[in-house]
Amino acid sequence: xxxxxxxxxxxxxxxxxxxxxxxxxxxxxxxxxxxxxxxxxxxxxxxxxxxxxxxxxxxxxxxxxxxxxxxxxxxxxxxxxxxxxxxxxxxxxxxxxxxxxxxxxxxxxxxxxxxxxxxxxxx
Numbered sequence: 001x002x003x004x005x006x007x008x009x010x011x012x013x014x015x016x017x018x019x020x021x022x023x024x025x026x027x028x029x030x031x032x033x034x035x036x037x038x039x040x041x042x043x044x045x046x047x048x049x050x051x052x053x054x055x056x057x058x059x060x061x062x063x064x065x066x067x068x069x070x071x072x073x074x075x076x077x078x079x080x081x082x083x084x085x086x087x088x089x090x091x092x093x094x095x096x097x098x099x100x101x102x103x104x105x106x107x108x109x110x111x112x113x114x115x116x117x118x119x120x121x122x123x
Contacts, residue, residue, distance in 0.1 A: 001115060002043060003027040006036040007051040019104050033057025040066055045073060046115050052079040074114040078102060
């Protein structure tokens with residue numbers, strides 16, 4: 001499974017990528033929407049984890065662009081700004097929305113759910 005993490009908070013997104021890697025999930029990072037678009041033109045991702053509020057291209061605008069490129073790409077939105085506006089909520093209603101700080105295990109659970117990967121069997 002390939003994941004792209006897009007957030008302008010560089011320390012946050014770098015640490016999140018490391019934490020996912022420790023759990024066997026390969027995650028590329030992008031600090032801007034433009035950088036994410038470039039990476040998506042070279043790599044096909046299963047999931048995009050997008051910050052809603054970023055300078056330049058917002059997470060919602062980025063979702064629209066990436067959805068046009070890859071209709072099967074799944075999205076998880078994150079924000080550190082509390083509640084989203086009604087118009088933002090309407091645009092992400094079919095997607096997963098999480099607030100920062102993220103619980104890494106819950107994020108992985110949501111990634112697995114939207115990609116239909118079954119939970120590993122534990123004895």
